[in-house]
């Protein structure tokens with residue numbers, strides 16, 4: 001019945017189970033909560049990213065980055081991503097209903113979703129006209145990250161940013177896309193799947209309500225599929241493991257605890 005049920009919930013809102021039904025005021029409050037949670041927890045403001053978007057690194061600066069040793073460049077980037085993920089954790093905590101979830105499930109959703117939300121947010125810091133991304137104060141071309149030794153990962157991140165930029169998402173749409181990506185009820189390790197599913201359906205309903213009001217329903221079909229995001233996350237984990245084989249102690253000694261907690265599996269921690 002799964003297909004029938006998901007088909008119904010998409011097309012016949014009256015098929016919503018009772019706990020999913022929300023009043024008009026609750027709907028407005030939920031929409032504001034998602035939008036404010038996003039606005040208050042972005043690392044950089046949209047207008048500042050826009051102002052700087054033609055500030056690119058000079059060839060000399062590029063070379064300087066490209067000549068950095070692999071472990072140094074990895075450590076810098078891992079610190080940046082950890083900073084960005086702290087904001088993403090804050091976004092989750094401000095989503096009404098997230099902190100009411102089973103604490104184990106909150107961790108499961110953040111472990112699985114933090115990198116996906118990072119990738120979505122990255123498109124805000126991406127200039128699709130010259131294929132550059134905001135990095136350490138200016139916009140950087142893909143080649144700047146050469147010394148990381150994971151050009152396929154960087155390329156797939158840039159491609160994802162290009163596809164998201166093509167949708168020209170508003171900050172409101174970005175907020176909802178992040179919220180529904182985080183609250184994915186299909187993760188296997190969830191203890192209270194039903195509670196996550198109820199919250200997911202409410203936020204998805206509010207997202208569709210926003211899109212109907214702005215005549216932007218078509219983007220729902222054009223958002224990157226789940227597996228496109230998870231493939232890039234998988235590639236990130238593979239590159240991290242290759243790096244750790246090359247520099248076995250760096251990850252332990254120099255990577256921030258939050259990054260290790262999220263991306264270096266417990267079995268190795270013990």
Ligand SMILES: O=C(O)[C@H]1CC[C@H](C(=O)N2CC[C@](c3ccc(C(F)(C(F)(F)F)C(F)(F)F)cc3)(S(=O)(=O)c3ccc(F)cc3)C2)CC1
Nearest residue numbers: 042043044077078080081084121122125133134135145154
């Ligand atoms: O909240 C906001 O306003 C946004 C949040 C997201 C920010 C952002 O784009 N980022 C924050 C950290 C960023 C980032 C992305 C990916 C990674 C890695 F995958 C690897 F290095 F391998 F690529 C790692 F983890 F393995 F190391 C590290 C760090 S970055 O800006 O340092 C950056 C690095 C490489 C790029 F090729 C493009 C960007 C992306 C931009 C500001």
